[in-house]
Amino acid sequence: MRIIVHKARCQGHARCSAQAPDVFRLDDEGYILPGDIEVGEGEQLLASRGARSCPERALELDRTPAARG
Amino acid sequence: MAVNPVPDHVPPEMVRDFSLFTSPGMAPTPNGDPHAAVACVHSGPPIFYSPCNTRDGRGTWVVTRATDQRRVLQDAETFSSHRSIFSSALGESWPMIPLELDPPAHGVFRSLLNPLLSPKRVVVLEPKVRERAITLIDRIAASGTSCDVMKDFAFPFTVSIFLRLLGLPDHRLDTFVGWAKDLLHGDDVKRPAAAQTIVAFIDELATKRRKEPADDFMTFIVQAQVERRRLTEEEVRGIGVLVFVAGLDTVAAAIGFGLAYLARNLKDQDLLRREPDRIVLAAEELLRAYPTVQIIRVATKDIDFEGAPIRKGDYVSCATMIANRDPAEFECPNTVDLAREDNRHAAFGYGPHRCLGSHLARREIVIGLEEWLARIPAFRIKKATAPITSGGHVFGIENLILDWS
Ligand code: SF4
Numbered sequence: 001m002r003i004i005v006h007k008a009r010c011q012g013h014a015r016c017s018a019q020a021p022d023v024f025r026l027d028d029e030g031y032i033l034p035g036d037i038e039v040g041e042g043e044q045l046l047a048s049r050g051a052r053s054c055p056e057r058a059l060e061l062d063r064t065p066a067a068r069g
Numbered sequence: 070m071a072v073n074p075v076p077d078h079v080p081p082e083m084v085r086d087f088s089l090f091t092s093p094g095m096a097p098t099p100n101g102d103p104h105a106a107v108a109c110v111h112s113g114p115p116i117f118y119s120p121c122n123t124r125d126g127r128g129t130w131v132v133t134r135a136t137d138q139r140r141v142l143q144d145a146e147t148f149s150s151h152r153s154i155f156s157s158a159l160g161e162s163w164p165m166i167p168l169e170l171d172p173p174a175h176g177v178f179r180s181l182l183n184p185l186l187s188p189k190r191v192v193v194l195e196p197k198v199r200e201r202a203i204t205l206i207d208r209i210a211a212s213g214t215s216c217d218v219m220k221d222f223a224f225p226f227t228v229s230i231f232l233r234l235l236g237l238p239d240h241r242l243d244t245f246v247g248w249a250k251d252l253l254h255g256d257d258v259k260r261p262a263a264a265q266t267i268v269a270f271i272d273e274l275a276t277k278r279r280k281e282p283a284d285d286f287m288t289f290i291v292q293a294q295v296e297r298r299r300l301t302e303e304e305v306r307g308i309g310v311l312v313f314v315a316g317l318d319t320v321a322a323a324i325g326f327g328l329a330y331l332a333r334n335l336k337d338q339d340l341l342r343r344e345p346d347r348i349v350l351a352a353e354e355l356l357r358a359y360p361t362v363q364i365i366r367v368a369t370k371d372i373d374f375e376g377a378p379i380r381k382g383d384y385v386s387c388a389t390m391i392a393n394r395d396p397a398e399f400e401c402p403n404t405v406d407l408a409r410e411d412n413r414h415a416a417f418g419y420g421p422h423r424c425l426g427s428h429l430a431r432r433e434i435v436i437g438l439e440e441w442l443a444r445i446p447a448f449r450i451k452k453a454t455a456p457i458t459s460g461g462h463v464f465g466i467e468n469l470i471l472d473w474s
Contacts, residue, residue: 029183053413056139
């Protein structure tokens with residue numbers, strides 16, 4: 001699974017990293033670091049929870065086959 | 070309250086008799102539930118015009134859907150937050166910073182202040198916050214089986230944390246709480262007087278810290294640089310006043326509404342006491358169900374929004390308590406489900422002005438609940454007492470007498 005990060009939309013709620021601190025890394029101000037995120041096998045549940053808790057809709061789950069592979 | 074006439078460009082069929090100030094349940098009400106009272110707007114259109122929806126009786130558009138509120142709040146160019154809400158009470162027009170600045174100036178100040186209240190910083194502050202909660206609750210537990218949670222815990226807890234952040238002594242706590250109450254809930258005489266007092270206080274503190282630096286927020290502000298220059302006096306004041314106003318009331322209200330819910334729902338209370346790991350998630354749900362702030366923006370240009378002819382200068386209200394009860398966004402929005410997942414609530418707003426203090430506020434609420442539940446046995450609202458709740462610009466709960474005898 002991959003998470004597409006729409007960095008411009010992030011407003012630093014930190015809801016994602018509260019769910020999955022190892023998946024969603026924040027900068028010193030509390031905003032998400034740029035770049036899409038490849039999620040490892042064991043972290044999928046927490047990662048998708050984190051993405052789904054972003055109030056700004058800045059994190060998009062990419063479940064296309066390519067992203068799974 | 071003087072009501073301004075509905076402007077000509079507002080179609081009469083878009084006007085509704087609804088207001089966060091004057092609708093049923095908004096005035097101070099014993100055992101009230103102002104959040105439930107506003108949820109009724111969801112049976113109506115996505116946007117309508119409320120002829121009297123600010124403290125001074127101005128009309129606003131009311132955006133009811135969470136997704137539309139996101140559109141408004143994420144578009145700071147079209148919907149400005151520069152309203153001088155505080156300084157206008159003094160007949161002045163300086164902005165509270167960063168709240169009332171628009172991009173790009175907003176970003177400059179936001180970046181300056183973000184690290185002071187970032188998630189990392191909050192981890193550092195946490196032990197002191199917890200210690201403060203424990204001290205207060207232990208004192209309450211030792212002195213009886215009943216207390217007014219607002220007066221004895223919620224306010225002293227949240228305000229003293231904020232005072233420590235600003236570098237101010239605890240003994241002035243009651244004074245500051247008094248100012249904040251007058252400012253947020255006072256009448257037309259008390260409000261400007263409180264505003265004046267707070268400005269004078271912030272100015273004086275800034276002068277003091279310029280002369281004698283300390284390890285605190287105000288020292289940071291007076292020494293800080295933006296765009297290779299020191300901040301002006303007006304900017305320092307704008308930041309100081311915002312932190313003061315924002316820090317005093319809302320977190321206490323959130324804790325109060327949360328504990329009031331738990332006092333009335335013993336099963337949930339018991340569950341959280343037995344399984345404290347659930348409190349982090351539960352706190353988000355309590356924030357969703359009982360947020361406290363109405364956010365207002367000013368249109369910077371004419372725009373047609375979901376069929377509403379918004380004109381330059383119109384006020385647009387994005388009430389967090391309305392977004393958080395949107396059935397399109399939340400399943401059974403009027404039911405409190407402490408295990409709710411995917412809880413993308415709007416308690417701290419959306420967009421670039423998202424509450425700067427949200428990480429600290431969250432921690433305070435979680436720690437407050439954790440320590441309260443760990444130390445106070447099953448509690449209810451004391452017989453023959455009634456918490457008084459109110460609507461308005463900031464929803465509040467005045468008293469909450471709990472009993473665990
Ligand atoms: S939850 Fe969304 S807005 Fe918040 S830090 Fe994560 S990506 Fe950014």
